[in-house]
Amino acid sequence: MTAIVGVLNKHAAAIAADSAVTIGGTKVFNSANKIFALSKRAPIAIATYNNPDLNSVPWEIIIKEYRKKLADSKKGTLKEYVDDFFEFIRLNNYFSTEDEQREFLKIKFCTYIDLCLQEITIANPTDDDINNDIELRLIKLRENRSVRDCFGEFSLDDFQANFNTEIEFAISRTGKNLDKDKITELLYSVFVCNIWGNYYSGLVFIGYGENEIYPSLFSYKSYTIINGTLHLESCTNEDVIIGQNCTAAIRPFAQRDVMDTIIFGIAPIVQSVHAQIFKNQLTSILNDLAQQINSSSTEAAEIIRNKISEEQMNGGITANYIAQANLLANNTYMQPFVNSTISLNIEDLADFAESLIKLTAVKRKISPDQPTVGGPIDVMVISKGDGIIWMKRKHYFDPNLNHHFFENYNHQ
Secondary structure, eight states, X not given: OOEEEEEEESSOEEEEEOOEEEETTTEEXXXXXXXXXXXXXXXXXXXXXXXXXXXXXXXXXXXXXHHHHHTXXXXXXXXXXXXXXXXXXHHTGGGSOHHHHHHHHXXXXXXXXXXHXXXXXXXXXXXXXXXXXXXXXXXXXHHTOOOOGGGOSOOHHHHHHHSHHHHHHHHHTTTSXXXXXXXXXXXXXXXXXXXXXXXXXXXXXXXXXXXXXXXXXXXXEEEEEETTEEEEEEOGGGOEEOSSSOOEEEEEEESOHHHHHHHHSSOHHHHHHHHHHHHHHHHHHHHHHHHHHTTTOHHHHHHHHHHHHHHHHHOHHHHHHHHHHHHHHIIIIIHHHHHTTTTXXXXXXXXXHHHHHHHHHHHHHHSSSOOOSOSOXXXXXXETTTEEEXXXXXOSSOGGGOHHHHHHHHHO
């Protein structure tokens, strides 16, 4: 796992990341590189988190190939670099053949079906039990199902026609008599329409275009490749464009709970529990009230019961309470905290970003769980005048023994 944070103001942008990477869900190594210069000449960088590969091809290789292709060319805005980066990947067929893409997708189908079977709580479930469980999953998925924009008009029939072999393989390996139509619709709903769990690569672009005097940040989630199309999601709520309307910003990624606690003044899990307690207490009060007035006014009692049902369905009062609480927290704590970074100079920006990662690492170190954030912290600052400056950077080799590496890097 990972902790990454970007801190931006009009002076510069700083980005910091830890070095921990989890292998096989159990083993943690503190040697991963997660921040890369996207160009040797332009002040732009990219950070990666979560899945380090695109269909088994390491993002580090793809990034360095793009950097080689970009050479000395420059673009007007950071967004133009981002679009060009993804176009470069597409034009290179996502650095994999169609057969490799299909094989990778087949593995994902099998993995997802295995997870569905593991989540069934019935002991020794029959085939009918499994198919009923799948139907219940489908009912939930159908409610908000819509094909992602990146796939265009890719229908369920198209999905079945294109991946029939992979679907049949995924079903056959379970040794169960699963309903093929239901499994097909389930996989379509998850892989084409909705987003499946945490299997994605997080990509954070940060820096300046040639025509920009203030830094920007754009965030994306890259999922799998289906039918020759990369399932890509733009996380617009995380995007930052520094200017007159936004003079400073802090953007944490991946394991962000500790940083969110510092930024918002309350732990996300506490906020979630607090909202649930409020909702439960409100429902309990309304129930008691309905019972007390039921004998004198059944009509009034029915109105209250309808209000209870409405609250349980969409949480109207609870949602309004949470919105008001968030607004208060934003105005009294978060915004003043973020505003305190407006005047930070370049060195202080770097120190602040590094400190947020350190605090996350300390929290993980003393918790009973695995230390999934840790190791050396890489810190980069990017300014319009000086470009990319590494404040802290680890190497897998001794720089004093490898002068040729830096000579080759600078002359490529």
